[in-house]
Amino acid sequence: MENTPLSLVDRSAWQSLKTHFETISKSHLRELFANDPERGTRLSAEAVGIFLDYSKNRIDAKTLELLLQLAKESKLRERMDAMFSGEKINTTENRAVLHVALRAPKTASILVDGQDVIPGVHEVLDKMASFCERIRSKAWSGHTGKPIKNLVNIGIGGSDLGPVMAYEALRHYSDRSLTFRFVSNIDGTDFAEAVLDLDPAETLFIVSSKTFTTLETMTNAHTARAWLLQGLGGDESAVAKHFVAVSTNAKEVSKFGIDTANMFGFWDWVGGRYSMDSAIGLSTMLAIGPDNFRAMLQGFHEMDEHFRSAPFESNLPVLMGLLALWYSNFFEASTVAVLPYEQYLKRFPAYLQQLTMESNGKHVTLDGAVVGYQTGAIYWGEPGTNGQHSFYQLIHQGTRLIPCDFIAFNQPLNQVGRHHDILLANVFAQAEALAFGKTSDEVKAEGTPDWLVPHRVFEGNRPSNLLLIDELTPNTLGKLVALYEHSVFTQGVIWNIDSFDQWGVELGKVLANRIVPELEGQDEPNLAHDSSTNNLIRRYRRAKQSA
Numbered sequence: 001m002e003n004t005p006l007s008l009v010d011r012s013a014w015q016s017l018k019t020h021f022e023t024i025s026k027s028h029l030r031e032l033f034a035n036d037p038e039r040g041t042r043l044s045a046e047a048v049g050i051f052l053d054y055s056k057n058r059i060d061a062k063t064l065e066l067l068l069q070l071a072k073e074s075k076l077r078e079r080m081d082a083m084f085s086g087e088k089i090n091t092t093e094n095r096a097v098l099h100v101a102l103r104a105p106k107t108a109s110i111l112v113d114g115q116d117v118i119p120g121v122h123e124v125l126d127k128m129a130s131f132c133e134r135i136r137s138k139a140w141s142g143h144t145g146k147p148i149k150n151l152v153n154i155g156i157g158g159s160d161l162g163p164v165m166a167y168e169a170l171r172h173y174s175d176r177s178l179t180f181r182f183v184s185n186i187d188g189t190d191f192a193e194a195v196l197d198l199d200p201a202e203t204l205f206i207v208s209s210k211t212f213t214t215l216e217t218m219t220n221a222h223t224a225r226a227w228l229l230q231g232l233g234g235d236e237s238a239v240a241k242h243f244v245a246v247s248t249n250a251k252e253v254s255k256f257g258i259d260t261a262n263m264f265g266f267w268d269w270v271g272g273r274y275s276m277d278s279a280i281g282l283s284t285m286l287a288i289g290p291d292n293f294r295a296m297l298q299g300f301h302e303m304d305e306h307f308r309s310a311p312f313e314s315n316l317p318v319l320m321g322l323l324a325l326w327y328s329n330f331f332e333a334s335t336v337a338v339l340p341y342e343q344y345l346k347r348f349p350a351y352l353q354q355l356t357m358e359s360n361g362k363h364v365t366l367d368g369a370v371v372g373y374q375t376g377a378i379y380w381g382e383p384g385t386n387g388q389h390s391f392y393q394l395i396h397q398g399t400r401l402i403p404c405d406f407i408a409f410n411q412p413l414n415q416v417g418r419h420h421d422i423l424l425a426n427v428f429a430q431a432e433a434l435a436f437g438k439t440s441d442e443v444k445a446e447g448t449p450d451w452l453v454p455h456r457v458f459e460g461n462r463p464s465n466l467l468l469i470d471e472l473t474p475n476t477l478g479k480l481v482a483l484y485e486h487s488v489f490t491q492g493v494i495w496n497i498d499s500f501d502q503w504g505v506e507l508g509k510v511l512a513n514r515i516v517p518e519l520e521g522q523d524e525p526n527l528a529h530d531s532s533t534n535n536l537i538r539r540y541r542r543a544k545q546s547a
């Protein structure tokens with residue numbers, strides 16, 4: 001097929017990068033900066049209000065040229081066009097991948113199986129908006145006539161991490177008269193603590209599940225139903241006023257007892273981890289209001305358009321994707337640290353973990369051959385400055401190379417004394433220290449005794465990106481998330497993997513279901529697992545019996 005690129009390791013840019021790596025890996029960022037006084041401004045890019053400083057990466061002009069050539073040889077442009085035009089690029093599930101349609105304007109048109117999906121997207125958005133207005137204006141009353149004050153999202157994975165992250169990120173813009181809780185875990189503690197101080201008469205549950213069959217979500221939803229009915233005297237008709245659903249599965253929604261008039265739909269071409277801007281974002285819209293939600297969608301869309309149209313050399317997601325791949329495949333870095341210097345982004349690393357690792361944690365290519373190279377890196381992180389007082393030690397002086405993405409904002413959302421200047425001083429200082437380190441001469445010049453010098457040396461040459469954005473708003477959050485979505489896509493295309501399936505997650509959904517009856521059955525089960533699993537099951541049964 002004309003559109004199929006050569007196997008990654010046979011592409012000529014890959015071969016050249018291998019040779020080039022031998023030289024560049026020996027250069028220090030200190031020299032690279034010293035030899036090029038303009039480097040700090042030249043190796044930066046800005047688009048849609050996001051400034052990316054990528055000068056503190058272990059690259060030179062040649063590296064960039066070869067990485068960009070690799071993107072071309074990998075047919076990145078063609079794969080992008082295929083995604084944006086609704087082709088079924090998620091081949092193992094035979095699905096289109098159209099999260100970009102969720103934020104496309106009404107005037108757009110994207111066809112899936114000959115059908116334009118855009119009118120449906122806006123229909124659901126309008127339905128969400130009118131529901132949110134009713135809750136926020138207190139026009140929607142619960143079973144006893146009291147208005148709804150508490151919203152509990154029940155969902156897991158893609159039906160939880162996006163809503164939680166967005167709620168925390170945009171809390172500044174949220175209606176503080178409403179209380180939001182998120183229940184995901186099958187561990188009963190999650191539900192028990194979430195509703196501990198809530199009045200059922202004032203509580204509405206949003207059951208968010210694409211399939212409406214996920215064990216955790218359905219178990220929590222049934223527990224919520226029982227809690228509600230118990231609190232409201234057992235009248236089943238209360239369910240209609242206190243439960244809504246976000247799903248693609250109308251049949252299961254109505255089986256649960258939720259009126260499908262109170263169901264907000266989405267489509268099989270929206271992957272779970274790409275769904276926070278679909279109806280799965282209902283809790284976000286309830287918190288920040290429809291106008292702010294639309295501003296977030298606009299931000300997503302602006303980044304989509306940038307990704308789709310900007311030349312690769314100034315394309316933020318392409319550049320970030322290529323740099324991530326450079327460290328994964330050539331420096332053999334296994335992780336990436338994401339370090340937002342913004343307290344409201346405290347759940348952003350957790351959100352990104354799913355986006356990146358579920359998408360690109362794949363060991364075979366699209367045609368099923370085992371890859372001969374590393375794929376998705378491990379993403380992790382915490383907000384700064386907190387991390388500086390814990391794991392940064394290893395990033396600065398450990399033996400592993402950990403590329404970092406720093407994220408910072410010019411404007412604080414809470415102007416408190418000098419805090420913001422100090423916060424920004426810290427993020428700039430960390431990126432600087434990681435890149436340039438401290439030589440033994442510098443340490444000695446400080447009067448450090450000889451025996452202590454090696455301990456106080458910082459090798460430097462630790463790479464980082466710094467994203468500087470004006471202010472955290474719904475709009476810029478949309479841009480930031482879309483930036484990472486497309487960076488993940490860029491990497492997945494080059495690795496030639498399916499970034500949109502998740503067979504590893506599907507496996508987990510099946511496995512536990514097999515063991516549940518073996519734990520709950522009255523009679524001693526006939527166990528046919530391995531000896532370790534059998535033993536654990538028996539010990540748990542004995543402990544249960546003697547409790």
Ligand code: G6Q
Nearest residue numbers: 157158159209210211214272273
């Ligand atoms: C996301 C994954 C996964 C999924 C959850 C919840 O891309 O598919 O995290 O979102 O397993 O699935 P449901 O929404 O179907 O309950």
